[in-house]
Amino acid sequence: MIGYLLRRLAAMAATLLIVCALTFAVFYLLPSDPAAQFCGKDCSTERIELVRQQLGLADPLIVQFWHYVRGIFAGQTLGTGQYAVQCGFPCFGYSFQSAQPVWALMMDRLPTSISLALGAATLWLLLGVGAGVISALRRGTWIDRTLMIGTIGIAALPVYFTAMILLYLVVTVAGILPYPRYIAFGENPVGWITNLILPWITLALLNAAIYARMTRNSVIETMAEPYVRTARAKGLPERRVVGKHGLRPALTPVATMLGMDLGGLLAGALITESLFSLPGIGKLFADSLNKSDQPVIMGVTLLASFFIVTSNLVVDLVYAWIDPRARLS
């Protein structure tokens, strides 16, 4: 088990390193000059050259890459002499736009993305899995048909359309809720909820529809398994037959999918954050893409890869914990 974990962690590190190298290579191939960008408007050629020296952009690519990777773990000193800046662990460099450390920028945005992801996931799990289970257990009834037609309709709605309609109806017409902005949970829990509820709904609706259909199929399949019949043959009450013997295996694939989706979402919900102007990682990424802010793009890409790779591992561990057949000897 320990050996397995170590192997998985090594594979994770390798994956992240490859992602890092690929992103690095992409920027090297792009025509834009980072030094000129960092320097800003009206920079003289000498000054740009100085910036290039300071940022280490004159070094060969492989050296730059090595500095970057080492910086993440050990920090690094950028520039020389009077311009030297100590970039502490974990060092992802500085934004060309704001001159802020990338790490600080990301940590500043992370709570928003986490709030958005966790809230939305809770909502779509409740709605999607709930609807899916009810549909499966009431298969063929009008409830099942209504729910499944509903999910098709919802799944067909584009996210930006849902967001616009919600904003227009709830904020503009009815005026029940304020225009969403991020308020930290610690600061004002009620405000946190009332401000994020519309983004949550926007993000959750589509996923709820997908999860509902997936859950329904999985539950129907599992309830037809011989071991569920055995549970009934033992004389167990139906509640226990469904809850313990049926739902646990049925929801295993749902848990797997949730892990993957959450991993992706923690790295930022690009469209939703942009639509509601929420200062999350996704918004940060969109903005830095617009401005070709290379250090930020690099940092966010790595952070996103980290979340996805980690959630993969967590999903596999959870799977092995739920299903003993998946355990490694």
Added chain:
Amino acid sequence: MTPHPLLEVRDLAVEFPTAEGTVRAVKGIDFTVERGRTLGIVGESGSGKSVTSLAVMGLHRGATVTGSAKLDGTELIGTPDDRLRALRGRKMAMVFQDALTALHPYFTVGDQIAEAYRQHFGGTRKAALARAVDVLGDVGIPEPARRAREHPHQFSGGMRQRAMIALALSCDPDLIIADEPTTALDVTVQAQVLELLMRLQQERGLGIVMITHDLGVIARVADEVLVMYGGSAVEQAPAEKLFTAPRHPYTRGLLDSLPRLDDEDGAELRAIPGSPPSLLAPPAGCAFHPRCPAYAATSDGRCTGDRPPLRTVADGHRSACVLDEVTA
């Protein structure tokens, strides 16, 4: 002794609605199982033998069951599920064909047995687990305390089927319904499992319903045999009589078509022509008549009229063939 037989089934019928129409899977069968005795139900695919067992256990889903099945005098058919539940697993238990799929992959074998025991007798989890270890030992699983903590996929095929039997025995039932319990097993392991079932029956006075397509298994374990074809019982007799003096043309055909280890060399198999009937569009009258040599010879109108009922043809021997006086 109680005056009731252990299991008394009368005019049991099961219908399923399907997209292509109603399937009459079982068309009114009668049988009785006494304590300490084994009834074998034999038939091919679609004969209704498995559906019968599920109907008695109340495990049919989406089917309409009519008629009567009394367990020790208690009516099972039409009884609300919460009352049936008290009997399921407690007074009557089931052994399914493939233990790998019939046992839950997520839980240990001990937990699965303990769960059944606690459902009916309560008590602590610890006491129930101790009971599970006991029954695992009873069915001949070595090191039962250790094996109880393992999952089904860690068992070999034969050990898994023993665990399935241990689960059925855990609440000391009066009746065991075994649906093809050895079909998925190798022949040497099948011999062990049949031996085990017979030993347990002797020790505990169990009534057993053995459902199988294998006439050899029936010959080994059954006291009484019911032959099913197309959802109906076509012949019922003490095992000895059924094998030595079969009366129904289907039973005879089945025995004649079976290759046997004790056959004379060069003996030709006499196959039954045609295929088992479709459940959606069964033949009129006797379901066997399209394949029946006696009907082919006589073209008797009674074979295609009403479905022939079982009639007593000898002491304790009933057959559903209207041409019995011709074929006997």
Added chain:
Amino acid sequence: MTTETLHAADRAQPALSDALLSVRDLGMTFPGARGVLRRMPGVRAVDGVSFDVRPGETLGLVGESGCGKSTTGRMLVRLLDPTAGTVAFRGQDITRTSQGRLRPLRSKFQMIFQDPFASLNPRQTVQQIIAAPLRAQGASSGEIAREVRDLVQLVGLAPEHLERYPHQFSGGQAQRIGIARALATRPELVVADEPVSALDVSIQAQIVGLMERLQRELGVAYVFIAHDLAVVKHISHRVAVMYLGRIVEIGDKDDVYQRPAHPYTKALLSAVPLPDPAAERARERIVLLGDPPSPANPPSGCTFHPRCPKAQARCREEAPLLTLTTRAQQVACHYPET
């Protein structure tokens, strides 16, 4: 004793001059699961299997699950490439020939499978299914039409079945289609892997009867692979009993069934229930302990020794050779029945 010497001993037996199929030292080791750093040890599914099949005869290959009988069958028609040994068809080694050189021979040996539906293309009509091997041989369409018509009648189907699709047939009928397809190229050998075990009892006899009649009429030889000893007894001339990848006993059917020399064969035969309650009660039965072991982790010495009622110390250490006994069949046992 090592497998090396076992093979040497096998090699010592001369190939029959009139053999249609000669199998020598056939072995199949499936590679083990690959770990991150190292590969798990391979699984020896078949080990040192040798036998001959004469023209027009049926060799029954029996054994329990995991004994390697199906793997052997697949190697005979080269659906699997063996990792050791040779299969010679009419004296020509087919295990190392290229697929191109194999093609003209291919039509001479065919295979029938357990699940008739899985081996028939659901989108082809019966006509197309049976015609395919003929077309591959380059027959003219007139010839093909005539041949297909004959074949369909030969296996007991009607000409109107030709335009139907596999799902419109029962299991027994579908197996007839599989047989017709296998016979289309007039093969000299058909390897049948559990051809009746998926069928209802009343249908099994039809297919066994059909195969026997076809053998009489066409002179085709069969390797009939099955776990059902009664069916094998009925159809076979000679029988090989396999246990954990090896042949433990081989000989004429009557010798093997009436006077089994290997304790495993004896136990296997005594375990088969007879459809006769009186005989069942009177029978002496050897009930073996435990399940057949996994080929991934075979016992030492004679692989049967942990379950063998006659096992002695020697059986744990030394693998017995397949040798002639006082009886007519060959048996791999240190202490055979005499």
